[in-house]
Amino acid sequence: MIIKRQTTRRRILRGMLGGSAVTVGLPLLNIFLNNHGTALANGTDLPLCFGTYFFGLGLTPGQWEPKVVGPNYEMPFELKALQPFQKKVNVYSGLKCYLDGHSNVVHTSGVQVTINGGIPRTRNETDSSIDAIIGDVIGTRTRFRSLEVSSAGTPQSYSRRAGGTANPAETSPAALYTRIFGPEFVDPNSADFKPDPHVMARKSALSGVTEQRQALESELGADDKARLDQYFTSLRALEQQLELALQKPLPMASCSTPAKGEDATLGTVVDDVLANNTLFSRMLAHALACGQTQVFNSLVSQAASNVRKSGSADTHHVLTHEEGADLSVGFQAGVSWFNRQNIEGLASLVKELDSIREGDRTLLDRTLVYVTTDTGLAKIHSLENMPQLTIGGANGRVKTGIHVHTLGDPATRVGLTVQHAMGVAVDSWGSESNATSKVISEVLA
Amino acid sequence: MLKWFRYGACGLATALLVADATGAALAASEPKSTGGNLVVRRLSADQYKATLISIFGQDIDMGGRFEPDQRESGLLAVGASRVSVTSTGLERYEAAARAIAAQVVDEKHRGTLIPCTPANARAADDACASAFLSNVGKLLYRRTLTPEELAVQVRTAHNAAETVKSFHEGLAITLSTMLTSPQFLFYRERSEPDPANKGALRLTAASKASRLSFLLWNAGPDKELIAAAESGGLDTPKGIARQVERMMASPRFETGVRAFFSDMLQLDNFAALTKDAMIYPKFTIDVARDAREQTLRTAVDHLIVRNGDYRDLFTTPHTFLTPILGTVYEVPVAPIDELDSAAEGWQPFSYAEGDPRAGFLAQASFVALHSHPGRSSPTLRGKALREILFCQTVPDPPANVDFTLVQDTKHATYRTARARVEAHLLNPMCAGCHKLIDPMGLGLENFDSSGAFRTTENGVKIDASGEINGKKFDGAAGLAKAVHDSPQTASCLVNRVFAYSVGRPLAKGETEFVQYLESGFAADGYRLPALLKRLATSEAFYRVAPPEMKKAELPTQIASQTQESAK
Numbered sequence A: 001m002i003i004k005r006q007t008t009r010r011r012i013l014r015g016m017l018g019g020s021a022v023t024v025g026l027p028l029l030n031i032f033l034n035n036h037g038t039a040l041a042n043g044t045d046l047p048l049c050f051g052t053y054f055f056g057l058g059l060t061p062g063q064w065e066p067k068v069v070g071p072n073y074e075m076p077f078e079l080k081a082l083q084p085f086q087k088k089v090n091v092y093s094g095l096k097c098y099l100d101g102h103s104n105v106v107h108t109s110g111v112q113v114t115i116n117g118g119i120p121r122t123r124n125e126t127d128s129s130i131d132a133i134i135g136d137v138i139g140t141r142t143r144f145r146s147l148e149v150s151s152a153g154t155p156q157s158y159s160r161r162a163g164g165t166a167n168p169a170e171t172s173p174a175a176l177y178t179r180i181f182g183p184e185f186v187d188p189n190s191a192d193f194k195p196d197p198h199v200m201a202r203k204s205a206l207s208g209v210t211e212q213r214q215a216l217e218s219e220l221g222a223d224d225k226a227r228l229d230q231y232f233t234s235l236r237a238l239e240q241q242l243e244l245a246l247q248k249p250l251p252m253a254s255c256s257t258p259a260k261g262e263d264a265t266l267g268t269v270v271d272d273v274l275a276n277n278t279l280f281s282r283m284l285a286h287a288l289a290c291g292q293t294q295v296f297n298s299l300v301s302q303a304a305s306n307v308r309k310s311g312s313a314d315t316h317h318v319l320t321h322e323e324g325a326d327l328s329v330g331f332q333a334g335v336s337w338f339n340r341q342n343i344e345g346l347a348s349l350v351k352e353l354d355s356i357r358e359g360d361r362t363l364l365d366r367t368l369v370y371v372t373t374d375t376g377l378a379k380i381h382s383l384e385n386m387p388q389l390t391i392g393g394a395n396g397r398v399k400t401g402i403h404v405h406t407l408g409d410p411a412t413r414v415g416l417t418v419q420h421a422m423g424v425a426v427d428s429w430g431s432e433s434n435a436t437s438k439v440i441s442e443v444l445a
Numbered sequence B: 001m002l003k004w005f006r007y008g009a010c011g012l013a014t015a016l017l018v019a020d021a022t023g024a025a026l027a028a029s030e031p032k033s034t035g036g037n038l039v040v041r042r043l044s045a046d047q048y049k050a051t052l053i054s055i056f057g058q059d060i061d062m063g064g065r066f067e068p069d070q071r072e073s074g075l076l077a078v079g080a081s082r083v084s085v086t087s088t089g090l091e092r093y094e095a096a097a098r099a100i101a102a103q104v105v106d107e108k109h110r111g112t113l114i115p116c117t118p119a120n121a122r123a124a125d126d127a128c129a130s131a132f133l134s135n136v137g138k139l140l141y142r143r144t145l146t147p148e149e150l151a152v153q154v155r156t157a158h159n160a161a162e163t164v165k166s167f168h169e170g171l172a173i174t175l176s177t178m179l180t181s182p183q184f185l186f187y188r189e190r191s192e193p194d195p196a197n198k199g200a201l202r203l204t205a206a207s208k209a210s211r212l213s214f215l216l217w218n219a220g221p222d223k224e225l226i227a228a229a230e231s232g233g234l235d236t237p238k239g240i241a242r243q244v245e246r247m248m249a250s251p252r253f254e255t256g257v258r259a260f261f262s263d264m265l266q267l268d269n270f271a272a273l274t275k276d277a278m279i280y281p282k283f284t285i286d287v288a289r290d291a292r293e294q295t296l297r298t299a300v301d302h303l304i305v306r307n308g309d310y311r312d313l314f315t316t317p318h319t320f321l322t323p324i325l326g327t328v329y330e331v332p333v334a335p336i337d338e339l340d341s342a343a344e345g346w347q348p349f350s351y352a353e354g355d356p357r358a359g360f361l362a363q364a365s366f367v368a369l370h371s372h373p374g375r376s377s378p379t380l381r382g383k384a385l386r387e388i389l390f391c392q393t394v395p396d397p398p399a400n401v402d403f404t405l406v407q408d409t410k411h412a413t414y415r416t417a418r419a420r421v422e423a424h425l426l427n428p429m430c431a432g433c434h435k436l437i438d439p440m441g442l443g444l445e446n447f448d449s450s451g452a453f454r455t456t457e458n459g460v461k462i463d464a465s466g467e468i469n470g471k472k473f474d475g476a477a478g479l480a481k482a483v484h485d486s487p488q489t490a491s492c493l494v495n496r497v498f499a500y501s502v503g504r505p506l507a508k509g510e511t512e513f514v515q516y517l518e519s520g521f522a523a524d525g526y527r528l529p530a531l532l533k534r535l536a537t538s539e540a541f542y543r544v545a546p547p548e549m550k551k552a553e554l555p556t557q558i559a560s561q562t563q564e565s566a567k
Helices: A007-017 A075-089 A109-117 A131-139 A173-181 A196-209 A213-217 A221-243 A270-289 A316-322 A333-352 A414-421 B010-016 B044-058 B085-103 B126-141 B146-166 B167-180 B207-214 B223-230 B239-251 B252-264 B267-272 B285-305 B310-314 B323-329 B378-389 B415-425 B430-446 B475-485 B487-502 B508-523 B529-538 B549-553 B555-566
Strands: A050-055 A089-093 A147-150 A295-299 A368-374 A388-391 A402-405 B040-042 B186-188 B191-193 B201-203 B318-321 B348-352 B465-468 B470-476
Touching: A050 A131, A050 A333, A075 A089, A075 A333, A075 A388, A075 B167, A075 B475, A109 A368, A109 A414, A131 A414, A147 A173, A147 A270, A147 A333, A173 A270, A173 B223, A196 A221, A196 A402, A196 B167, A221 B040, A221 B186, A270 A295, A270 B470, A295 B348, A316 A333, A316 B475, A368 A414, A388 A414, B044 B085, B044 B126, B044 B252, B085 B146, B085 B167, B126 B146, B126 B167, B126 B223, B126 B430, B146 B167, B167 B465, B201 B310, B207 B223, B207 B239, B207 B252, B207 B487, B223 B239, B239 B252, B252 B285, B267 B285, B285 B310, B285 B318, B285 B323, B285 B529, B310 B475, B310 B487, B318 B323, B378 B415, B378 B430, B378 B487, B415 B430, B430 B465, B430 B475, B465 B475, B470 B475, B487 B508, B487 B529, B508 B529, B529 B549
Parallel strands: A050 A295, A050 A368, A089 A402, A147 A295
Antiparallel strands: A089 A388, A368 A388, B040 B186, B191 B201, B318 B348, B465 B470
């Protein structure tokens, strides 16, 4: 008996992907793009994307700042892994975080300044993280408001709404895969689209919860009301996720489903961390290309990173404090090795973003990745000369391949510049001495 | 009672760290308490699961991922009053809820879990939906649903059934929505005027039921408790005592006690614990799981089954072991197949008298949990002793300090942890705090980072002598005895139990009541069930601060942490 089965693009993909570990890009459907491949045929730019990449324990002073200021710099020792992408990488050196008399909560204060704009007076006054601010401007119409991943084995992320609970990160690439590309994924390029009645019923049921909001919030104190507000914001995001699942998505020419891959052991051994980081990077790139989100937060190692080599009693953090300088090079060689692994992880994220072609450009060109860490020189918990990078052109809004050196300016200048590039309408960002209204105009197009 | 332990100024605090060991005699009657703020707590993952297991049974798979809990003032139970639900978190709650609801209505379970059969399985059936939802809704919302609330749920089930053309799937959608709702995920306390005390407030009966139930069972109230609350049964001390007695006699009381110790001893940190596989090949994920369970079993056995003195938990030779724990501790444990299969490999074990491996501090859930992945740490252990068992706050290390000497295990002259940490004391910036921390932790140096017993480090014999609050001791057994004898030990437990039970640090106006609990604890021979009973049947437990006090009287978060640590 001959069984006739219709051959669809999805079926071919499924067949090719069944059990194999390859990524199959769909042919670029030029019909969706303008002549330059940079915009949708209706004249609008392909959507802007924003991501953060966090690594713990800084970089070695003298080993990450390019010698030349301005364009055409050469990648310094600890950033070497980014050499292939030099034209798309901006390096910002010499910036610092101001404490203004707050105690240096080691490995925390630096994160707060570069990601939240300042040091909160009390825990409840933590400002929104930069990704949440930007997401509210660029990414409100996607299935996921943002995706958080952590390759360091713990579900930590630094993404949060003002005063709210931090978003938990995915630690398992396989779980992230299911979340994005599992049964609920709607291929934006699929020809047939039929809304699922179950989704319709779920959405309608959840809207019943929203209707009770007023009654639930009555007589609550301000703090508890804010907590319930966050719940309802999250509920709105969930409802919107379902609402989008009921609509035929806009086609995304460069969308394809990545191979699932096998999780490396979840933990702190550096090889596993980097392997999971690579899987996460690939999935995030595909999620952006498929329009599932426009915002992501990737953490390769935590502040005060406890990433280690297998068989060694020393974690990266322990080494920063205990290792003597290698006299032949003049700095802590073991620490520098870990620093470079963090940059290797960044390079693999950048590689994934840059390998998705969209006409004569790549996904990276419509993305901006903001790279931060918790310290300058980790050995002494320094908040001076904080390493910061931006990578990607943000749809032509950011000039790239530039080294900016500004001695002693607040590190928040980079964050403000990033917000301007993403279209956030703010004049200034940050609190106390970390407040700034000075963008880094050299890099804004 | 302990005097102030000043945050950030260990040097100054040293002189003040003297316990007042006299211990007041138990006051004849309960002192007045102002009560504290009402709180809104987010259900923990364990509470979520325990509540649903009590409703739907053990047979339902509760797998699923939940928003991570957050510890504040030493307790996740206090953090639960601070956290909310993020969008990622809500997505997870909904996914878990759908998976659970699908099982409840599937063909295997619907016969027992749904009290009726719909007239037409492909259409709505309001009567049947109402029967199910009113019953389950009461247990989820921890009170009877109002007629309006029930009508909303029945309408949801009706619409969903019509949309998906299935009664049971429509019911599952309604159930999963209830499981995702704030009424279930948060438990909110409410107050009412106390008729017996003019001008004072107390918890409403429904809130009393929840507070009791989460304290004693770590789950929402059962039908009987809700019925008692709704019929005035919790309005009188006698009525409350009856319920407390019933709940403490239930096997679920053990779950409650386990949940408390898991929180206080921070055993949730086992989830993120890793040991270097090359240095400690025996320390596998199974060892971590069993180490956590060992401590909880020992606590339940000692405190409930034997009704033992809490302080003896630090010296008791009795514990429970599995064969794999036996390999770590190097004691013989019979292989699993020789044991009763119901015991899942666990068997009681008693150390010989004087064995340094006896008592809680020598268990992997203390010595391994508070170590680096590849080495022991007298500092981490000493800090844990002060913070977890004595309720004190140890400040972060200062910036701009060179730690090189401390952590170099290969240093030619400093071959033991003792020699390395003594270097802390050479630096005056470090010495202030470290002389309070390290000498306690050094007593556990006979245990490596995996929890295994050792007598040498890098070929040098280990000196496990130490000092605690000015008293010298020798080795783990000496430390255990010192912790046993320290008045902070019992005082800290009482404070933790209280903060755990109310979901916040104690308020200023509750200090006297907590002191009363402390002296009662001593008078009862440091028996945990007696403490819980005294607390749960007290007036103060249900007292709510009047609104005008809240801002002026209640300390800020940081102040309250310090205040708590001062206890």
